[in-house]
Amino acid sequence: MKIGASKFLTxxxxxxxxxxxxxxxxxxxxxxxGIIEEAxxxxxxxxxxESAGGGLSYRCxxxxxxxxxxEIRPEGRGPAHFVALFPDMDxxxxxxxWTRARQSNPHLSSQVLRAPAEEAFSASxxxxxxxxxxxxxxxxxxxxxxxxGSYRDVFSHGDSFTALELGLSADTQxxxxxxxxxxxxxxxxxxxxxxxxxxxxFMLIRGPVSFEGIWSAARAGKGAQWPVEANYGLxxxxxxxxxxxxxxxxxxxxxxxxxxxxxxxxxxxxxTTGVKDRxxxxxxxxxxxPESDVKPGKRPGYVYQVPLAFMPGVGPGLRACLRRxxxxxxxxxxxATYGEIAGVAGEKVAAYIAAARSGNIVVSDGGGGQYxxxxxxxxxxxxxxxx
Numbered sequence: 001m002k003i004g005a006s007k008f009l010t011x012x013x014x015x016x017x018x019x020x021x022x023x024x025x026x027x028x029x030x031x032x033x034g035i036i037e038e039a040x041x042x043x044x045x046x047x048x049x050e051s052a053g054g055g056l057s058y059r060c061x062x063x064x065x066x067x068x069x070x071e072i073r074p075e076g077r078g079p080a081h082f083v084a085l086f087p088d089m090d091x092x093x094x095x096x097x098w099t100r101a102r103q104s105n106p107h108l109s110s111q112v113l114r115a116p117a118e119e120a121f122s123a124s125x126x127x128x129x130x131x132x133x134x135x136x137x138x139x140x141x142x143x144x145x146x147x148x149g150s151y152r153d154v155f156s157h158g159d160s161f162t163a164l165e166l167g168l169s170a171d172t173q174x175x176x177x178x179x180x181x182x183x184x185x186x187x188x189x190x191x192x193x194x195x196x197x198x199x200x201x202f203m204l205i206r207g208p209v210s211f212e213g214i215w216s217a218a219r220a221g222k223g224a225q226w227p228v229e230a231n232y233g234l235x236x237x238x239x240x241x242x243x244x245x246x247x248x249x250x251x252x253x254x255x256x257x258x259x260x261x262x263x264x265x266x267x268x269x270x271x272t273t274g275v276k277d278r279x280x281x282x283x284x285x286x287x288x289x290p291e292s293d294v295k296p297g298k299r300p301g302y303v304y305q306v307p308l309a310f311m312p313g314v315g316p317g318l319r320a321c322l323r324r325x326x327x328x329x330x331x332x333x334x335x336a337t338y339g340e341i342a343g344v345a346g347e348k349v350a351a352y353i354a355a356a357r358s359g360n361i362v363v364s365d366g367g368g369g370q371y372x373x374x375x376x377x378x379x380x381x382x383x384x385x386x387x
Contacts, residue, residue, distance in 0.1 A: 010038065011028070011035055011038045011039060011042070011064070013195065014026065014028060014064070014195075015058060015060055015062050015064070016195075017195035017198045018062045018198065018199075019060060019061070019062065019328070020195075020323055020328060020329065021198050021199035021328055021329045021330060022199070022327070022328030022329060022330035022331060023062065023198065023199055023202060023330075024061065024062060024063065024209045025055070025062075025063050025065065025205070025209045025210070025213065025214070026062055026063070026064050026065065027064075027065045027067055027083075027085055027189065027214070028064055028065070028066060028067060029067040029068055029069040029083055029085070029134075030068070030069065031066040031067060031068060031092050031096065032068075032096070033096065033100075036066075036089070036092065036093060036096060039056060039064075039066065039089065040089065042056070042058075043056070043089070047059060048064070050088055050089065051063060051208075051209075051210045051211070052210075053087075053208050053210025053211060053212040053213070054086075054087025054088060054210050054211025054212050054215070055087065055209075055210050055211040056089075057209075057210075063209045063210060065085050065086070065087075065211045065214065066085070066086050066089065066091075066092040067083060067084055067085035067086060067092065067129070067130075068083075068084050068092070068095060068096065068099060069081055069082070069083050069084075069134055070082050070084070070099060070111070070113045070120060071111060071112045071113060071141060072112075072113050072115070072116075072117045072120060073112065074116070074117050074147065074148070074153075074154045077147050077148060077153070077154070078141075078146040078147045079112070079141045079146065079147065080117075080133060080141055080142065080143040080146065080147035080148075081133070081134040081135065081141045081142070081143075082117070082120065082121075082131060082132065082133055082134060082143075083130070083131070083132055083133075083134045083165065084120075084124040084129045084130060084131050085129055085130045085211065085214065085215070086124075086127065086128060086129040086130075086211070087128050087129075087210075087211040087212070087215075088128070090127070091127040091128045091129055092129075094127045095123060095124060095127055095129060098123050099111075099113060099120075102114045102115045117154050117155065118154075118155055118156065118157070121155065130163070130214070130215055132161055132162065132163040132164060132165060132184075132187065133161060133164060133165060134165050134167070134191065135165055135166075135167030135168065135191055136164045136165055136166065136167055136170075136175075137166075137167060137169065137170050137175075137275040137278055137279060138167050138168075138169060138241045138275060139241055139272050139273050139274070139275075139278065140241070142167060142275075144178070144278065144279075144282060145241075145273070145275065145278055149282055149285050149286075150180060150285075150286065151180055159180075160180045160181075160183055160184060161180075161184050162184060162185065163184050163185040163186070163187050164181055164184045164185075164186055164187065165186075165187040165188075165189055165191075166186055166187065166188055166201070166231075166233060167191065167239075167275070168190075168191065168200065168201060168233075168234045168236075168239040168240070168241075169234075169236055169239025169240070169241045169242040169274070169275035169276075169366070170236055170239070170242075170275050170276070170279065171233055171236050171302050171304070172186055172231060172299050172302040173302070174236065174275070174276065174279055175279070176299070177279055177280070177283045178279055178282050178283055178286060179283075179286045179287075180286060185228070186231060186299070187203070188201035188202060188203055188231040188232060188233045189201055189202070189203075190202065196309055196316075197307075197309070199307070199329065199330065200234050200305075200307050201231075201232060201233045201234055201305075202232050202330075203228050203229075203230070203231055203232070203300075204228070204229040204230045204232065204300075205227055205228055205229065206227045206228075206229055207227050213227060228300045229300055229301075230300050230301045230302070230303050231300055231301070231302045231303065232303045232305050232334075233302060233303070233304065233305065234304075234305065234306075234307070235304045235305070235306055235356070235361070235363065235372075236275075236276070236304075237363045237364075237365045237366065237372045238306065238310060238363060238366055238371055238372040238373075238374075239275065239366050239371070239372065240366045240367070240368075240369050240370055240371045240372075241272070241274055241275050241366070241367065241368070241369070242274050242275055242276055242365050242366045242367055242372065243257065243274035243275075243276055243277065243365045243366070243367035244257035244258070244271050244272065244273050244274040244277045244367060244368075245271065245272050245274065245367030245368025245369075245370070246263035246265065246266060246268055246271055246272070246368065247268070247270075247271075247272055247368055247369070248263065248266050248268040249263060249265050249266040249268070250368065250370070251263055251264065251265040251266070252365055252366070252367040252368060252370070253274065253277065253365075253367065254365070257271075257273075257274065257277040258271060259281070260273075272367070272368045272369070274367050274368075303334070304356075304359065305333055305334070305356065306333075306352075306353075306356035306361065306374065307329070307333070308322060308329055308332065308333065310371075310373075310374060311349060311352050311353065311356075311374065312348075312352060312374055313348060313349060313352075314345070314349055314352075318345055318349070321344055321345065322341070322344055322345055325340075325344045326340070326344075332353070333353065333356075333357075334357070336353075338350050338351075338353075338354050341353055341354075351377060352374070352377065355377040355378075356374075360377055360378050360379070361374050361375075361376070361377060361378070362374070362375040362376040362377065362378050363375065
């Protein structure tokens with residue numbers, strides 16, 4: 001969650017949004033100075049305590065993991081966003097002080113960091129934090145989408161990232177096409193810029209609700225028994241950067257996409273490369289890499305989900321009714337029965353939710369900054385791979 005991206009997202013507002021969506025462990029990546037002060041006030045008043053396993057444990061039942069999202073521009077390369085999460089206030093304060101000396105306006109979201117990527121990586125780990133790419137494959141500020149074709153293009157220590165955030169337009173199957181990603185924990189996180197889009201993607205984790213639940217998963221590495229039970233992710237075709245698109249005329253690739261351009265409709269020379277198409281390019285480039293013969297470890301199950309905001313005919317009022325009826329959005333999407341949903345929202349909405357669970361939805365692919373759309377429901381026998 002990015003607090004700085006929405007005037008509605010104070011720390012208290014973020015907690016309320018998490019409760020509405022059924023989230024127990026919430027990573028906030030805009031722990032800028034004002035939010036740090038708010039968190040310290042909550043600690044002094046007893047509204048929360050620092051958990052032994054890391055994070056701020058609130059009375060309402062939500063644990064907040066403090067963090068920062070940084071934009072780094074390696075020399076001669078495009079920008080990339082990275083996420084650093086920390087177990088305690090000491091770690092996030094130290095990292096905040098370090099970044100403030102290297103940013104123009106540390107009070108805003110995802111500010112450019114005037115420091116080498118390796119220095120930011122080392123600083124995060126020095127104070128007990130994580131470090132992984134945000135929305136790894138997207139064309140706008142994703143590490144593999146706009147910055148580099150390989151980890152070793154930017155980093156000299158290690159061979160690959162310990163964890164990668166998939167980023168709304170990709171799933172496990174797509175990421176594992178890339179040899180370098182096969183040993184990484186795959187993170188599903190919503191990257192939300194407002195309360196309504198929280199929990200578009202999330203993880204189900206075994207064990208205590210704490211920072212350690214995330215970081216132990218990342219440390220475990222390939223072939224270990226990751227404590228992640230399942231990745232819940234947006235249906236990739238609905239992602240706004242899933243396919244290559246033309247920013248001029250809005251054309252979105254339906255089949256094989258041009259490597260760079262021109263647009264087959266308007267002739268524009270520069271296209272916005274989609275996540276699916278970018279991964280295919282990287283897989284070819286990495287075919288001879290040392291990791292090319294590495295097989296993915298046993299992955300958690302990937303559960304495709306379509307948030308209520310994407311469902312046809314489900315506006316804010318009806319979403320509120322469903323949340324009141326079932327306690328939170330996650331229950332409505334994944335656990336409520338057809339009859340229970342129909343009793344609250346009607347047969348049509350119940351049918352869409354049931355079809356989304358089974359993969360029986362007709363989708364127009366997203367691309368070029370436009371989310372995909374649900375067009376209808378199809379018979380089960382016509383279901384194909386979602387990616």
